[in-house]
Amino acid sequence: QLQLQESGPGLVKPSETLSLTCTVSGGSISGSSYYWGWIRQPPGKGLEWIGSIYYSGSTYYNPSLKSRVTISVDTSKNQFSLKLNSVTAADTALYYCASAPWGKLTWFDPWGQGTLVTVSS
Amino acid sequence: EIVMTQSPATLSVSPGERATLSCRASQSVGSNLAWYQQKPGQAPRLLIYGASTRATGIPARFSGSGSGTEFTLTISSLQSEDFAVYYCQQYNNWPLTFGQGTRLEIK
Numbered sequence: 583q584l585q586l587q588e589s590g591p592g593l594v595k596p597s598e599t600l601s602l603t604c605t606v607s608g609g610s611i612s613g614s615s616y617y618w619g620w621i622r623q624p625p626g627k628g629l630e631w632i633g634s635i636y637y638s639g640s641t642y643y644n645p646s647l648k649s650r651v652t653i654s655v656d657t658s659k660n661q662f663s664l665k666l667n668s669v670t671a672a673d674t675a676l677y678y679c680a681s682a683p684w685g686k687l688t689w690f691d692p693w694g695q696g697t698l699v700t701v702s703s
Numbered sequence: 704e705i706v707m708t709q710s711p712a713t714l715s716v717s718p719g720e721r722a723t724l725s726c727r728a729s730q731s732v733g734s735n736l737a738w739y740q741q742k743p744g745q746a747p748r749l750l751i752y753g754a755s756t757r758a759t760g761i762p763a764r765f766s767g768s769g770s771g772t773e774f775t776l777t778i779s780s781l782q783s784e785d786f787a788v789y790y791c792q793q794y795n796n797w798p799l800t801f802g803q804g805t806r807l808e809i810k
Contacts, residue, residue: 619799628790628801628802628803628804629747629790629792629801629804630801631798631799631800631801634799642797643798644798644799645704645798646798678746678747687735687794687795687796687797687799688752688794689737689749689752689792689794690737690747690749690792691749691752691758692746692748692749693746693747693748694746695745695746696746
């Protein structure tokens with residue numbers, strides 16, 4: 583059974599770079615039809631898709647964040663990562679990683695438990 | 704960008720009754736629509752994909768319908784564990800977008 587776990591700093595200073603890693607267990611990140619995504623949720627608010635990646639490195643980003651986002655994959659560690667630069671308080675959110683099991687345009691299942699990142703000096 | 708609008712924002716229903724949640728897309732998404740349930744302190748859980756296909760392990764009291772721009776999630780007989788926030792998501796076009804959520808609360 584596929585499981586995902588986010589990790590990374592819970593506090594980031596304004597203007598710096600947010601960096602998170604998602605570790606996949608119970609399956610290979612190189613699974614043929616799987617994409618891998620990042621989604622965030624500001625406290626008390628709804629869900630926003632950040633971007634998705636295939637094990638080959640192909641990426642798709644939300645245009646609203648594209649200029650600041652980089653998603654990468656490390657197949658040797660069965661991990662994928664998120665970098666968001668020039669963060670502000672508006673980037674404070676629960677960040678989820680998730681599996682996209684049926685290609686690039688698809689739903690997400692399962693999700694990691696989420697990690698709270700606070701942007702504050 | 705396709706805007707997903709859910710209604711109502713909050714729905715109050717008694718246990719054992721039926722709940723009907725709506726999701727509207729700003730343009731057609733075909734049947735490329737998923738529903739998620741989120742409980743406090745938990746990650747979203749996939750309920751429905753393809754507008755009407757239940758995900759693995761989801762009880763039969765959950766059903767989805769619709770296509771194009773109008774979608775419905777129906778919970779036929781509410782159990783205590785069903786009170787949560789529900790989100791729809793379209794995956795027909797980039798960027799992937801979610802509705803703002805419907806909070807289902809106990810009446």
